Amino acid sequence: MCSLKLCAAVAVLVLSGTSVCLAQAPERAERPDVRIGEAAVYRDLTVRTGEKRDTTFVVIAVDADKIVTEMSGSTSGTRTFTRDYNLAEIRTGELVTFTAKPSWPFLQFPLEVGRKWDIPFEVSSKVRGQPADRQAKWRWRARVVAAEAVTVPAGTFQAFKIEYDGSFATRQGNQSWTGTHKETAWFAPENNRIVRRDYEQAAPSRNFLEHHVIELLSFKAAP
DSSP: OOOHHHHHHHHHHHHHTOOOOOSOOOSOBOOOOOOTTOEEEEEEEETTTOOEEEEEEEEEEEOSSEEEEEEEESSOEEEEEETTOOEEEEEETTEEEEEEESOOOOOOSSBOTTOEEEEEEEEEEOOTTOSSOEEEEEEEEEEEEEEEEEEETTEEEEEEEEEEEEEEEEEETTEEEEEEEEEEEEEETTTTEEEEEEEEEEEGGGTEEEEEEEEEEEEEOOO
16 A cells, blocks of 8 residues: 555646656557547657757548648648548648658558558659659558657657658659668557657768657647
């Protein structure tokens, strides 16, 4: 039996909503039940330069096939996802600036430790100031490696840790190049979304190397 002081301290922490890792690690996560009105704010840190950009995502539409979110902040427009929350399209105003076919397969449900997927996909994107669209063919391998606690600015969550190994071949006009993408992400069933991403993307022939850390700053459930 805990002492009176210890019990009181635990009660205060629980009632105040302080991020304390009391829940057990998840064993399985089904496809998210996403609701219109859910809102999340993420911070994207460019590790090389220290630049930080905050973007708010609000769910504005959900149907049998897709989830649509509206973006505001450092980036504006809409993002369309599959019902598994895999990115399919980005729009800026009425202009489609990015498509992934069939989608960018970040998540495959149900999630559980040991699950793997190896899925090719294709990306088309418009680059500001460039006359030709950029086309890329991707190979994407993912594995759920653990269920563990992760702490981000929004709090501490029990999450599935997923490791990704990607490679791509890109063509734009008469230019072509290849590259790699290494990433670790944490999906928290508690709020049905990835709460942290840490990735490096490199294209040696273009002297390109980017390292980003994206974390959840806040989350608001649907009203």
